[in-house]
Amino acid sequence: MSRWHISLILGGVITVLVAGAALVSRIWTPADPTAMDIMARLQAPNAAHWFGTDQIGRDVLSIIMAGAWTSLGIAVVATAIGGALGTLLGVTAAARGGRTERLVMSLNGVLFAFPPILSAILLGALLGPGAVTAITAIGCFMVPVFARISRAAAIQNWARDYIAAARMAGKSDARITAEHVLPNIMPQIIVQLAIQTGLAILSEAGLSFLGMGVSPPTPSWGRMLSESQTFLGSAPHLVLAPGLAIAITVLGLNLLGDGLRDLTDPRRGQRA
């Protein structure tokens, strides 16, 4: 079994498990993730609470599951918006060239100068913290990433013979882009979607850690880590669980992306 098979399967399994946990948390969690039980606070992992309890006695496993919904939700929405906008800009730049292309690339440069945390600080000043701030901040940073990749891939496609033929047949740039260019660059975009969703999870965690993500009581992995700082010495399980949840999710998405890339580009797979 070659390496990309392992990446694809492992990544796919992890991603499905995390997404499944997020979905299940909407209808069922082992305990109510918001139910406090001061008597049972800061318990280490045990039979009743597999991942232990937090500083006000909530079940950590249940918060982690509910947090998966928040993290994945924000990451997926942000990546989808950023990916769609970026790809649109990229293929437009490739189809139009000239002034449009220069404008898009400059816009890319400006957006790229604002890493998620920075735009979140700026947006936080404007809108205050919350899901919208997080999604906008993360999505904005995705735009140049997707614009760059889709532009490069689209330019390669424009150079092909069958597109010259479509042009000769009098089809418009927009139609050629929709009918020929987009379907051809889709594999590369999908690979990036997986990898960038992973990065978005990391960004979302960072924003919630700083208190710029969703507000309490909505559970989030980043805020769990932030709250765990106080109990670092006495309750290390509070640090381990959310961190592992983030790391495993991102790892799964990255592996999935790598596997998909090698699947769609066999030449790379052989060399890797």
Added chain:
Amino acid sequence: MMLEIRDLRVTFGNRQVLHGIDLSLERGRTLGVVGESGSGKSVMALAVMGLLPGTAQATGRIGFDGRDILTMPERDLCRLRGNRIGMIFQEPMTALNPAMRIGAQIAEGLILHQSMSRHDARKRALDLMQMVRIARATERIDSFPHELSGGQRQRVGIAMALAMKPDLLIADEPTTALDVTVQARILDILDDLVSDLGIALMLISHDPGVIARIADNTLVMYRGTMIEHGPTERILRSPGHDYTRSLLDAMPRRVRETLGDAP
């Protein structure tokens, strides 16, 4: 005999690319190896250098001064390569390190094999550049490969291969990537080196015209097998094999007519 190849067979996986090659080469002589691309010429050259890729399997014997290159340990091969066997590659555009000044690339072998000081090696590199007739060598020694023309780069390649005065020089299509006028000059340089330095030259080419100019003996290869082997003049004048004849027929008539004047 300096180089004596006996029954050399090379396989990649289950694909055999050389089916038993036999040849020998003496000091001061030039052996031309001719054949179309894919006939196994370059694989043979790499085998003599001990630089076959790890996926290749070679059997037989490549005797060099009595030792078998195929069984030689890597350490000894490193001492042999560059030092006693030099090689010139086909693509002057890609065969030089783009990030290294050409003087340093020529001097590198001298510093490695003869423990020369950087300063002395540089002086020697300059001599070599003049020997292969690179104009304004004092200025060019600090140039990067991309600043030179194809012909000049190939001369750098030759200077590099000659730096340690090797006993055997393998030139794999040294003129293929060059203009016709430059081709002739490079071949002249190689021919002079054989007679002046008394080295043995294995000249590999798909072009019988190139071989005819300077080779004493010629080996014709086709799909990894030897088809003919003998004095160049005999092989070109009265080819004993249909393949050789078709190779000669493929050349422009004007070139074929000049073959009669070939040395």
Added chain:
Amino acid sequence: MIPTRLRRLAAALLMLLVTSLVIFLAIEAAPGDPAEIMLGTSAQADTLAALRSQLGLDRPLMVRYAAWLGGVVTGDLGQSYTYGVPVAGLIAERMLVTLPLTLMATVLAVVVSVPLGVMAAARPGRAGDGLASVFAQMGIAVPNFWIGLLLILGFALKLRWFPTGGFPGWGDAGIGAIRSLVLPAIALAIPQAAVLTRVTRAAVLDIASEDFVRTARAKGLSRRRALWRHVVPNALLPVVTMLGLQIPFLISGAVLVENVFNLPGIGTLAYQALSQRDLIVVQNVVLLFAVIVLVVNAGTDALYARLDPRLRGRA
């Protein structure tokens, strides 16, 4: 040659201008009256108005924008609303933490990742390669602020080798300062090193199959020597590019890691300023970070051109 250079410079300046305008407008649109923040909500209306005109807040929008840009060029960034000191001085002071931190992290990341990537590529598919790729995958997936927490747990709370956080300043020959930067720098370096390891490995594999490497071997260079003398120098080009592209992540990481280790750096400054609605500080710090990203990207292109002789003189 010169026209392209000028055009690039003009494009870069234009991008800086647009960036600064975006920041300015966002801060302008943000709720919160600086005068009210400085004087408190109980202040009299006319006192507030007087302070506003003293701060120049009653001038038209574009005049204030121009004044800010003028100040940025001359180094006068205005007064912090909450600290009551010049913003420029505040930033300079905090830079003494952030700059060494990011530099240490970058050096650490390069020193670890380049040899690791080269080793992985030298024997692809072997144990070393597998180890490097596990490190690369893990390093990219773990959040650096979590690594920070784990480092505190292990090396500060359990082993007590390093402080759990805080910054003693650069006095006392800087030993205390360095000690308190070690763990944050490691936390910041690990994700960077993971990315760079991947890039190095791919670049070395790519270059190793080039013709000139065979030429070097034909000169008698051992596999190892050809690798370090001919392959690695050429493989560093993509590594340098990646270093430049990673700057936004380095900055984000610094904000988070400074927060974890309670370091008084630029990141903490921005974060605190935001929570105290000290918008003039937020505005200038965000501009500073954006300028750093833009300048480093331009600088990477220039460095790339210097490292690749083929591009020299064309940039």
